[in-house]
Amino acid sequence: MTSLRIGIAGIAIESSTFSPHRTGLSDFRVTRDDALLARYSWIQEPPPWSADVTWLPLLHAVSLPGGAVEPEVYDELEAEIVARATAAGPLDGLFFDIHGAMSVVGRTDAEARLAQAVRAAVGPDTLISTSMDLHGNVSRELATAVDLITCYRMAPHEDAWESRERAARNLVTRLRDGGRPLKAWIQVPVLLPGEKTSTRIEPAKSIYARVPEVEAMPGVLDAAIWVGYAWADEPRCRAAVVVTGDDRQVITEQARKLAEAYWQARDDFAFVAPTGTLEECVAAGIAGAKPFLISDSGDNPTAGGAGDVSATLGKLLQVEELRSGAVSGIYASIVDPDAVAVACAAGQGAPVTVHAGGKIDSGPAGPVELSGTVYSLLRDDPVGGDIAVIEAGGLRAILTSRRKPYHEIADFTRLDLDPAETDLVIVKIGYLEPELYDLAADWKLALTPGGVDQDLPRLGHHNVRRPLFPFDTDMPAPDLTPELL
Known part of the structure; x- marks a missing residue:
């Protein structure tokens, strides 16, 4: 041969x-x-x-x-x-x-x-x-x-x-x-x-x-x-x-x-799951089976999102049940090397205030003030670099120095977080990857803003070839005769 x-x-x-x-x-x-x-x-x-x-x-x-x-x-x-x-x-x-x-x-x-x-x-x-x-x-x-x-x-x-x-x-x-x-x-x-x-x-x-x-x-x-x-x-x-x-x-x-x-x-x-605004999804999660997962879909880094859109974090910090600690939550994640550096300098257990996210993609929201306690730190993660978890009330927010997806249970447990024992797990993701899908007692896909917004007309495509569904819902049937190459 x-x-x-x-x-x-x-x-x-x-x-x-x-x-x-x-x-x-x-x-x-x-x-x-x-x-x-x-x-x-x-x-x-x-x-x-x-x-x-x-x-x-x-x-x-x-x-x-x-x-x-x-x-x-x-x-x-x-x-x-x-x-x-x-x-x-x-x-x-x-x-x-x-x-x-x-x-x-x-x-x-x-x-x-x-x-x-x-x-x-x-x-x-x-x-x-x-x-x-x-x-x-x-x-x-x-x-x-x-x-x-x-x-x-x-x-x-x-x-x-x-x-x-x-x-x-x-x-x-x-x-x-x-x-x-x-x-x-x-x-x-x-x-x-x-x-x-x-x-x-x-x-x-x-x-x-x-x-x-x-x-x-x-x-x-x-x-x-x-x-x-x-x-x-x-x-x-x-x-x-x-x-x-x-x-x-x-x-x-x-x-x-x-x-x-x-x-x-x-x-x-x-859509692969029931959808709603972030507020609707959080309300359903508080009332629903636990752990309840919410996809923060508009800034999904595994679809091309910047990873630092802060609109969701800002809204979560205003949810009374999370503020009081009556409901526990994990938010994954915000990329912000400066905020992570502040948390690392303060050290685990220290009080800290950072202004997180909204520095790469500031369209939906600018930096969000996050005050709490440094819950855990992880240095030199091969994907996320240095990582800090800041606890504010019942919410534990993950901040990374480099863009990182959170798809596997081990991504959380390395940070001393247990998503299986958490009421709400909010992740920058679209459809749930297998381990998170199996983990979820229930889940919803939040239609949030960002570079991978699910609302395509809202993004404003100008260079795609038209007519094209769903932009042109009344377009005539196309010629689907294949070409031999």
């Missing part, structure tokens, strides 16, 4: 163009060489399909979602990927590990640009296989620049690593037997937030259940549906379908059917 030489490269971030946050180089975790190879289980413990493959680590950069990437940062990362791809010599294939919703300040369709740069570096004969988040965007330019393309099939993304391995396995399979496949590509003029398209509930649950059925058909290699990314204002932002394979009739027909199913269900997509 001939040994295959396959490169690995990519830049992965989800970028809200409505967030004033800017993503710099320090926001990225950049890996090369052995550290990049260690990212993938199928390289560390090779399965049979990966036998006789030499994986060549070029460069991979991944960041927590945030604002648009600074152009000089993108240029630096792209240039190194291109240089390393060129230096690697002839490659049989390249595994292109991206998110699909990266925005760069002043530019559009960043992933297509990166794919085109990689294609120019590796040449026309190298097969490129792309793995993406289902909240990415697939423009015609991106789909044309690569040879194989797939995405996650679950939201929350419990199959993220399975999807990456599928993309790598399909690449090796086609290099061994089959060569460059055809792609049936179509965009669907629908743009919805992830909180309305969770595969836990209908209609996304049934629509995505059809994807592996299509993949299993003779003549089909892979099938994928992208929801698109709702919080960027670019022409490419919309749903998409790609079915890959060798039977042009089958892949075209199945791509059309999947696209039509998505379009026909557009009015049926609903």
Whole structure:
């Protein structure tokens, strides 16, 4: 068996163009060489399909979602990927590990640009296989620049690593037997937030259940549906379908059917949980089963929020039940390195007053005065940096020096917080990740302001291609005939 030489490269971030946050180089975790190879289980413990493959680590950069990437940062990362791809010599294939919703300040369709740069570096004969988040965007330019393309099939993304391995396995399979496949590509003029398209509930649950059925058909290699990314204002932002394979009739027909199913269900997509204003959600939580979780959705850092919108914290500090301690609460979190530094200098158990948040994204509210006691401190968290918990009445507010999501129980217990024994747990998140979902006796999604506001018309998209649902609810039925690429 001939040994295959396959490169690995990519830049992965989800970028809200409505967030004033800017993503710099320090926001990225950049890996090369052995550290990049260690990212993938199928390289560390090779399965049979990966036998006789030499994986060549070029460069991979991944960041927590945030604002648009600074152009000089993108240029630096792209240039190194291109240089390393060129230096690697002839490659049989390249595994292109991206998110699909990266925005760069002043530019559009960043992933297509990166794919085109990689294609120019590796040449026309190298097969490129792309793995993406289902909240990415697939423009015609991106789909044309690569040879194989797939995405996650679950939201929350419990199959993220399975999807990456599928993309790598399909690449090796086609290099061994089959060569460059055809792609049936179509965009669907629908743009919805992830909180309305969770595969836990209908209609996304049934629509995505059809994807592996299509993949299993003779003549089909892979099938994928992208929801698109709702919080960027670019022409490419919309749903998409790609079915890959060798039977042009089958892949075209199945791509059309999947696209039509998505379009026909557009009015049926609903939020993954009951929604309300923050005040309505807090009132329901105080009266409801415990622990009651509330998603502070408008500033969700794992969707691109700045992470320091302070409007929710300000309102929580005015809730009498929390002020008096009759109700216990946890708020996760506010990024504010200056406030954290004050708390760390004061020390655990000390009284402290800080002005938290509202310094990156000050639109909804400016800094909020937070007076209380330093409940706990954590230094040098690998994601959040230094972290302080300030207790004010019954509320324990988490402040971080770097943007950090709170998705797992251990994120709280490391701070001596027990969400299972807390009445209200308010988290900057959209749909609940698995551990929090299992924890919640009940939950609501608060429609709060921020760079990833669930109310898309309120954000003010100007550069998306129209007509587009839900901006144009009376738009005519689109032509959903796939294009063969």
